[in-house]
Amino acid sequence: MTPVSTSSLRDFLASNRFAAYAYSYPHKTAYQSFPPVSLRDVWEQERRDALFAYLHVPFCEMRCGFCNLFTRIERDDEQHSRFLDALERQLKAVSSSLVPASFARMAVGGGTPTILSPVNLNRLFDIAETYLGASPKNIPCSVETSPATATIERLSLLKERGVSRVSMGVQSFIPSETRAMGRPQQEQELFAALNASRECNFPIWNLDFIYGLPEQTIESWLFSLKKALEWQPNEIFLYPLYIRPLTGLGKRGAKRGTTQLDLYRAGRDFLRANGFKQMSMRMFARHDGAGGGAPLYCCQSDGMIGLGAGARSYTSHLHYSTEYAVASTGVQAILDDYMNTSEADFALASYGFWLNEDERKRRFLIQSLLNSEGLDFDFYEREFGSEPQREWPLDELCELELATEENGVLRLTDAGMERSDELGPFFASDAVRAQMEGFTLR
CATH class of the missing domain: 1.10.10.920 (Arc Repressor Mutant, subunit A)
Structure with missing residues (x-):
């Protein structure tokens, strides 16, 4: 060592x-290509009785200035359907490599999964249940949303499917701050999404916020957090702003503010004073988690199956995924490769990190x-x-x-x-x- x-x-x-x-850990930028290995061999000696199923939908209605996630702007239903065709092929290949397996947790992220039409959202859950036996009705399931896509129709669908947690990136309630982040949003649209989320009454409702803009003050930061509490979420994530290469903010040479630590401390103290328990540097919650009777999942020792372009899978000795990019041309090239991958090739891993x-x-x-x-x-x-x-x-x-x-x-x-x-x-x-x-x- x-x-x-x-x-x-x-x-x-x-x-x-x-x-x-x-x-x-390790970070995805530490991944490299290696000779293909079959998923059956990769998972053969692994525990498969409490897996985490993560489905990655790499599409958004816009690209936020701070975002370096694997996603691209794509609103076309036909492209979404092509992606789901590939995802179904991947699920077939993965499920046959994992027998037997059972799942303790499920999450759908991205990207913005709720950019999918209700028909395609239903299909996403159907194929996960068909090939993995993973259903939000049986295990805790989280879904990422956005103010522009969190409509009452989509959220009601998630509630009917059994989703137990939804998360929405608000980032700030001050329009000048969200514009400075490269994430402009319409107040009317935001409040409609918040109303719809609250109306659906998910067991866990999370709102995300970002701190660290040069013009952000403790007063403006606490204004957003106080506004958030008016909506009564039971989970809040506080993210420090990072300016990363090839992002919108990175390309225009934006800078972080110098009061980031003061903003963090002010937000932490405010949430604690209002009944939230700090779970990590970013996560604050006033709920008991997934609920009684849910299967246990341990991130240190249980595996993760990542499905969809950009998703990572974790075994005890190998982390693997598709390749990673941030710029739209790089993301599109990887996404094209994914959507043209055969079922046989989905049964192999060839990019990742051996631990x-x-x-x-x-x-x-x-x-x-x-x-x-x-x-x-x-x-x-x-x-x-x-x-x-x-x-x-x-x-x-x-x-x-x-x-x-x-x-x-x-x-x-x-x-x-x-x-x-x-x-x-x-x-x-x-x-x-x-x-x-x-x-x-x-």
């Missing part, structure tokens, strides 16, 4: 602030530590047969007052949680960093 020196942790934190969002023992430990550490549940030493030892305290600079985290240990669980303090976007990148291996730096974004 590559050692991590305690002095390097101090140095790294001293020179980095809001470095990168470590929502998964050795060291990388698996790093992934476990990052996913545990950046969550409010923290790093359970016994859980780590059961997984790897070693003690995390002997392998990572965890004492240094405590000395810096970024974490505390209680009953064998290490949890970040407030000071540590606000450094999540530095701690995640810090624990990345040299090999992953090198591959990320060598990635050519298109």
Whole structure:
């Protein structure tokens, strides 16, 4: 294992602030091509009794200025239908490679899945149930929406299908701020979508907000959050603004504000004071989660099946996906390849990242530590047969007052949680960093 020196942790934190969002490890820009392997072989030795099914719909009605996700502007129903044809071929191939398998969670993201017509939305859920046996009526299911597509017809369909969580990116209630983000929205459309979402009364309703614009103040930031609480969501995500290459903001040379940390703290304190519990740097909730009786899913040890162009799949030793791009030409080329892929080729993986023992430990550490549940030493030892305290600079985290240990669980303090976007990148291996730096974004 590559050692991590305690002095390097101090140095790294001293020179980095809001470095990168470590929502998964390794990052998709560390992926590379490798000789094709069959999915049957990839999954043969894996646990398949509590999988996560993720379906990625790579279409939006507009491209937000801050967005670097795998998506493109596409409103044409015919193109959506072609995509679903390919998705059905992929589902056939994947399902035959996984037998037997059962699912504990399901999510539909993108892109904006609710850009699909009601007919195509129904088809999406039908093919997932037909080939995977995954239905929102039986397991918790989340769907991403947008103000422009969250119509009462579509949301009612999601409710009828059993969807338990919907998420909408509001970003700000101040029009000048959403315009500055490259995400203009009509107030009438936004409020209609919020009304429709509230009327459908999903068990979990999430709203997303972004902070870090140069002109954003604590007063304007809290105005948006106060406005959000008037709608009574039971989950709110607070995202720091990142200016990434090839995005709309990146291409025009936009800059982040200098008060991002102050905005984060103000938002965190406000939500806590209003009954929200902090689950991670970004997630705040005042609900109990998926609900009683739902199958358990553990992100550190259970697998994920990604379906659709841009989706990633996770096994214990291999992460794989289609290729990744941000610019419209690159996304379209990958999407064209996906929609022309045969069922036989969908049964193979040839692009991704093989995780050795060291990388698996790093992934476990990052996913545990950046969550409010923290790093359970016994859980780590059961997984790897070693003690995390002997392998990572965890004492240094405590000395810096970024974490505390209680009953064998290490949890970040407030000071540590606000450094999540530095701690995640810090624990990345040299090999992953090198591959990320060598990635050519298109």
